[in-house]
Amino acid sequence: MNKIYQIYQILYKKYGPQGWWPFINYEGTNENKQGSAQGYHPLDYSFPRDTDEVFEVCIGSILTQNTSFASVVKSLHALNSRAALRPKALKEMDPDTLKLAIRPSGYYNQKALYIREFLSFFEALDGAVPSRKELLAVRGIGEETADSILLYGYNQPEFIVDAYTKRILLELGMIDKKARYRDIKMFIQESLKKNIKDEKELLRVYQEYHALLVNHAKLFYSKKPYAKGCFLKEQFR
DNA sequence: AACCAGGACGTGA
DNA sequence: TCACGTCATGGT
Numbered sequence: 673m674n675k676i677y678q679i680y681q682i683l684y685k686k687y688g689p690q691g692w693w694p695f696i697n698y699e700g701t702n703e704n705k706q707g708s709a710q711g712y713h714p715l716d717y718s719f720p721r722d723t724d725e726v727f728e729v730c731i732g733s734i735l736t737q738n739t740s741f742a743s744v745v746k747s748l749h750a751l752n753s754r755a756a757l758r759p760k761a762l763k764e765m766d767p768d769t770l771k772l773a774i775r776p777s778g779y780y781n782q783k784a785l786y787i788r789e790f791l792s793f794f795e796a797l798d799g800a801v802p803s804r805k806e807l808l809a810v811r812g813i814g815e816e817t818a819d820s821i822l823l824y825g826y827n828q829p830e831f832i833v834d835a836y837t838k839r840i841l842l843e844l845g846m847i848d849k850k851a852r853y854r855d856i857k858m859f860i861q862e863s864l865k866k867n868i869k870d871e872k873e874l875l876r877v878y879q880e881y882h883a884l885l886v887n888h889a890k891l892f893y894s895k896k897p898y899a900k901g902c903f904l905k906e907q908f909r
Numbered sequence: 910a911a912c913c914a915g916g917a918c919g920t921g922a
Numbered sequence: 923t924c925a926c927g928t929c930a931t932g933g934t
Contacts, residue, residue, distance in 0.1 A: 736914090740933075742932085742933080780930070782928095812917065883915095894913075895913085
Protein backbone atom coordinates (compact mmCIF):
# COMPACT_ATOMS: atom_id res chain seq x y z
CA MET A 673 0.00 0.00 0.00
CA ASN A 674 1.50 3.34 -1.07
CA LYS A 675 1.50 6.54 0.89
CA ILE A 676 -1.23 8.25 -1.09
CA TYR A 677 -3.64 5.40 -0.44
CA GLN A 678 -2.60 5.17 3.20
CA ILE A 679 -3.40 8.83 3.69
CA TYR A 680 -6.80 8.26 2.14
CA GLN A 681 -7.50 5.41 4.55
CA ILE A 682 -6.49 7.50 7.52
CA LEU A 683 -8.60 10.49 6.49
CA TYR A 684 -11.61 8.34 5.69
CA LYS A 685 -11.38 6.58 9.02
CA LYS A 686 -11.03 9.89 10.79
CA TYR A 687 -13.70 11.97 9.07
CA GLY A 688 -15.95 9.38 7.45
CA PRO A 689 -17.68 9.61 4.07
CA GLN A 690 -18.08 13.23 2.98
CA GLY A 691 -20.79 12.86 0.39
CA TRP A 692 -19.66 15.57 -2.00
CA TRP A 693 -20.99 17.52 -3.92
CA PRO A 694 -23.28 19.58 -1.66
CA PHE A 695 -26.65 20.51 -3.19
CA ILE A 696 -28.59 23.45 -1.79
CA ASN A 697 -31.99 21.80 -2.07
CA TYR A 698 -30.96 18.51 -0.57
CA GLU A 699 -32.18 18.25 3.01
CA GLY A 700 -29.09 16.47 4.22
CA THR A 701 -26.89 19.30 3.06
CA ASN A 702 -25.41 21.13 5.98
CA GLU A 703 -24.40 24.54 4.70
CA ASN A 704 -22.45 25.30 7.82
CA LYS A 705 -20.39 22.19 7.50
CA GLN A 706 -16.91 23.36 8.28
CA GLY A 707 -14.21 20.91 9.09
CA SER A 708 -16.72 18.63 10.75
CA ALA A 709 -17.05 14.89 10.56
CA GLN A 710 -20.47 15.27 9.01
CA GLY A 711 -20.83 14.77 5.29
CA TYR A 712 -23.32 16.33 2.89
CA HIS A 713 -25.06 13.16 1.74
CA PRO A 714 -22.75 10.45 3.07
CA LEU A 715 -22.76 7.09 1.31
CA ASP A 716 -25.44 8.24 -1.09
CA TYR A 717 -23.82 8.16 -4.51
CA SER A 718 -26.98 8.70 -6.52
CA PHE A 719 -26.00 12.29 -7.29
CA PRO A 720 -26.46 14.28 -9.38
CA ARG A 721 -30.02 13.00 -9.76
CA ASP A 722 -31.08 15.06 -12.76
CA THR A 723 -29.90 17.62 -15.30
CA ASP A 724 -30.59 20.51 -12.97
CA GLU A 725 -28.30 19.02 -10.36
CA VAL A 726 -25.59 18.50 -12.97
CA PHE A 727 -26.01 22.15 -13.84
CA GLU A 728 -25.82 23.14 -10.20
CA VAL A 729 -22.45 21.43 -9.87
CA CYS A 730 -21.19 23.27 -12.94
CA ILE A 731 -22.30 26.72 -11.76
CA GLY A 732 -21.09 26.02 -8.24
CA SER A 733 -17.71 24.92 -9.56
CA ILE A 734 -17.29 28.19 -11.42
CA LEU A 735 -18.49 30.31 -8.52
CA THR A 736 -16.21 28.65 -5.99
CA GLN A 737 -13.03 29.68 -7.79
CA ASN A 738 -10.81 31.20 -5.11
CA THR A 739 -13.89 31.69 -2.96
CA SER A 740 -15.28 30.00 0.13
CA PHE A 741 -18.19 27.70 -0.56
CA ALA A 742 -20.28 29.40 2.11
CA SER A 743 -20.32 32.47 -0.13
CA VAL A 744 -21.15 30.33 -3.13
CA VAL A 745 -24.15 28.89 -1.31
CA LYS A 746 -25.52 32.42 -0.91
CA SER A 747 -25.21 33.01 -4.61
CA LEU A 748 -26.81 29.69 -5.46
CA HIS A 749 -29.74 30.48 -3.18
CA ALA A 750 -30.05 33.91 -4.77
CA LEU A 751 -30.28 32.28 -8.18
CA ASN A 752 -32.57 29.55 -6.96
CA SER A 753 -34.97 32.02 -5.38
CA ARG A 754 -35.40 33.46 -8.84
CA ALA A 755 -35.91 29.95 -10.16
CA ALA A 756 -32.76 30.58 -12.19
CA LEU A 757 -30.64 27.66 -11.14
CA ARG A 758 -31.58 25.98 -14.40
CA PRO A 759 -30.08 26.54 -17.86
CA LYS A 760 -33.15 27.97 -19.59
CA ALA A 761 -34.14 30.34 -16.81
CA LEU A 762 -30.59 31.49 -16.24
CA LYS A 763 -30.15 32.23 -19.91
CA GLU A 764 -33.13 34.54 -19.81
CA MET A 765 -31.81 36.43 -16.81
CA ASP A 766 -30.33 39.80 -17.74
CA PRO A 767 -26.60 40.30 -17.06
CA ASP A 768 -26.99 42.85 -14.28
CA THR A 769 -29.42 40.70 -12.36
CA LEU A 770 -27.06 37.78 -12.69
CA LYS A 771 -24.18 39.86 -11.37
CA LEU A 772 -26.26 40.97 -8.42
CA ALA A 773 -27.22 37.40 -7.58
CA ILE A 774 -23.67 36.07 -7.65
CA ARG A 775 -22.16 39.12 -5.99
CA PRO A 776 -21.50 37.33 -2.67
CA SER A 777 -19.05 34.99 -4.41
CA GLY A 778 -16.77 37.80 -5.54
CA TYR A 779 -15.30 38.46 -9.01
CA TYR A 780 -18.89 38.87 -10.10
CA ASN A 781 -18.09 40.59 -13.39
CA GLN A 782 -15.78 37.81 -14.51
CA LYS A 783 -17.89 35.01 -13.16
CA ALA A 784 -21.06 36.38 -14.74
CA LEU A 785 -19.24 36.30 -18.07
CA TYR A 786 -17.95 32.80 -17.42
CA ILE A 787 -21.40 31.54 -16.52
CA ARG A 788 -22.94 33.01 -19.65
CA GLU A 789 -20.25 31.41 -21.78
CA PHE A 790 -20.79 28.11 -20.04
CA LEU A 791 -24.55 28.31 -20.61
CA SER A 792 -24.16 28.17 -24.37
CA PHE A 793 -21.73 25.31 -24.05
CA PHE A 794 -24.00 23.39 -21.70
CA GLU A 795 -27.04 23.75 -23.94
CA ALA A 796 -25.08 22.63 -26.96
CA LEU A 797 -24.14 19.48 -25.08
CA ASP A 798 -27.80 18.51 -24.99
CA GLY A 799 -27.24 16.07 -22.18
CA ALA A 800 -24.00 14.58 -23.45
CA VAL A 801 -20.99 14.20 -21.19
CA PRO A 802 -18.42 16.86 -22.09
CA SER A 803 -14.80 15.91 -22.62
CA ARG A 804 -12.14 17.51 -20.47
CA LYS A 805 -10.70 19.16 -23.54
CA GLU A 806 -14.04 20.68 -24.45
CA LEU A 807 -14.50 22.05 -20.97
CA LEU A 808 -11.04 23.60 -20.95
CA ALA A 809 -11.90 25.44 -24.14
CA VAL A 810 -14.66 27.33 -22.34
CA ARG A 811 -13.52 30.70 -21.03
CA GLY A 812 -13.34 30.61 -17.25
CA ILE A 813 -12.94 26.87 -16.95
CA GLY A 814 -9.41 25.88 -16.01
CA GLU A 815 -8.05 22.51 -14.98
CA GLU A 816 -9.48 22.41 -11.49
CA THR A 817 -12.92 23.63 -12.46
CA ALA A 818 -13.04 21.17 -15.36
CA ASP A 819 -12.14 18.29 -13.09
CA SER A 820 -14.64 19.43 -10.49
CA ILE A 821 -17.41 19.46 -13.08
CA LEU A 822 -16.38 16.07 -14.42
CA LEU A 823 -15.85 14.35 -11.08
CA TYR A 824 -18.94 15.59 -9.27
CA GLY A 825 -21.24 16.64 -12.08
CA TYR A 826 -20.63 13.73 -14.44
CA ASN A 827 -19.09 11.02 -12.25
CA GLN A 828 -15.98 10.88 -14.38
CA PRO A 829 -12.74 9.63 -12.75
CA GLU A 830 -10.78 12.90 -12.81
CA PHE A 831 -8.98 13.73 -9.60
CA ILE A 832 -9.19 17.35 -8.48
CA VAL A 833 -6.02 19.10 -7.43
CA ASP A 834 -6.66 22.29 -5.52
CA ALA A 835 -4.60 24.62 -3.36
CA TYR A 836 -5.31 22.48 -0.30
CA THR A 837 -4.16 19.32 -2.03
CA LYS A 838 -0.87 20.93 -3.02
CA ARG A 839 -0.39 22.44 0.40
CA ILE A 840 -0.90 19.16 2.24
CA LEU A 841 1.25 17.04 -0.07
CA LEU A 842 3.96 19.68 -0.04
CA GLU A 843 3.93 19.79 3.74
CA LEU A 844 4.21 16.00 3.84
CA GLY A 845 7.20 16.17 1.52
CA MET A 846 5.47 14.16 -1.21
CA ILE A 847 5.66 16.67 -4.03
CA ASP A 848 8.00 19.40 -5.19
CA LYS A 849 6.81 22.95 -4.70
CA LYS A 850 7.23 23.48 -8.43
CA ALA A 851 5.04 20.49 -9.31
CA ARG A 852 2.41 21.32 -11.90
CA TYR A 853 -1.27 20.50 -11.79
CA ARG A 854 -0.86 17.60 -14.21
CA ASP A 855 2.05 16.13 -12.29
CA ILE A 856 0.22 16.07 -9.00
CA LYS A 857 -2.97 14.75 -10.54
CA MET A 858 -1.22 11.87 -12.29
CA PHE A 859 0.83 11.04 -9.22
CA ILE A 860 -2.31 10.67 -7.12
CA GLN A 861 -4.32 8.85 -9.78
CA GLU A 862 -1.57 6.35 -10.56
CA SER A 863 -0.99 5.72 -6.88
CA LEU A 864 -4.66 4.99 -6.27
CA LYS A 865 -4.99 2.82 -9.38
CA LYS A 866 -2.32 0.51 -8.03
CA ASN A 867 -4.49 -0.28 -5.03
CA ILE A 868 -7.97 -0.02 -6.49
CA LYS A 869 -8.86 -2.17 -9.48
CA ASP A 870 -12.62 -1.68 -9.49
CA GLU A 871 -13.54 1.37 -11.59
CA LYS A 872 -16.64 2.21 -9.59
CA GLU A 873 -14.68 2.08 -6.37
CA LEU A 874 -11.93 4.19 -7.89
CA LEU A 875 -14.44 6.90 -8.81
CA ARG A 876 -15.88 6.97 -5.30
CA VAL A 877 -12.40 7.23 -3.83
CA TYR A 878 -11.57 10.15 -6.11
CA GLN A 879 -14.75 11.86 -4.97
CA GLU A 880 -14.27 11.17 -1.29
CA TYR A 881 -10.54 11.81 -1.27
CA HIS A 882 -10.76 15.35 -2.57
CA ALA A 883 -13.55 16.11 -0.12
CA LEU A 884 -11.52 14.63 2.72
CA LEU A 885 -8.47 16.69 1.79
CA VAL A 886 -10.51 19.89 1.81
CA ASN A 887 -12.08 18.96 5.11
CA HIS A 888 -8.72 18.16 6.64
CA ALA A 889 -7.09 21.26 5.22
CA LYS A 890 -9.76 23.50 6.69
CA LEU A 891 -8.80 22.16 10.07
CA PHE A 892 -5.00 22.18 9.80
CA TYR A 893 -3.92 24.07 6.69
CA SER A 894 -5.86 27.32 6.68
CA LYS A 895 -3.67 29.51 8.83
CA LYS A 896 0.07 29.80 8.67
CA PRO A 897 2.15 28.21 9.91
CA TYR A 898 0.46 25.24 8.29
CA ALA A 899 0.09 21.74 9.68
CA LYS A 900 0.04 22.66 13.35
CA GLY A 901 -1.38 19.56 15.00
CA CYS A 902 -1.80 17.69 11.73
CA PHE A 903 -1.76 13.97 12.57
CA LEU A 904 -0.74 13.10 9.01
CA LYS A 905 2.48 15.03 9.32
CA GLU A 906 3.29 13.40 12.63
CA GLN A 907 2.91 9.99 11.03
CA PHE A 908 4.55 10.57 7.67
CA ARG A 909 7.64 12.63 8.41
C1' DA B 910 -7.10 45.45 9.97
C1' DA B 911 -4.52 42.39 7.30
C1' DC B 912 -5.22 38.01 5.44
C1' DC B 913 -7.41 34.20 3.16
C1' DA B 914 -10.96 31.66 0.49
C1' DG B 915 -12.61 24.42 -2.67
C1' DG B 916 -8.69 29.81 -9.51
C1' DA B 917 -8.46 31.61 -14.23
C1' DC B 918 -6.67 34.65 -17.46
C1' DG B 919 -3.85 38.25 -19.74
C1' DT B 920 0.54 40.17 -20.20
C1' DG B 921 5.47 40.70 -20.91
C1' DA B 922 9.72 38.65 -20.28
C1' DT C 923 7.11 28.19 -20.09
C1' DC C 924 7.06 31.44 -16.11
C1' DA C 925 6.32 35.06 -12.92
C1' DC C 926 3.26 38.44 -11.82
C1' DG C 927 -0.86 41.54 -11.66
C1' DT C 928 -5.91 41.57 -11.82
C1' DC C 929 -10.39 40.27 -10.57
C1' DA C 930 -13.93 41.29 -5.47
C1' DT C 931 -16.93 39.96 -1.71
C1' DG C 932 -17.19 38.21 2.90
C1' DG C 933 -15.48 35.96 7.06
C1' DT C 934 -11.88 35.78 10.84
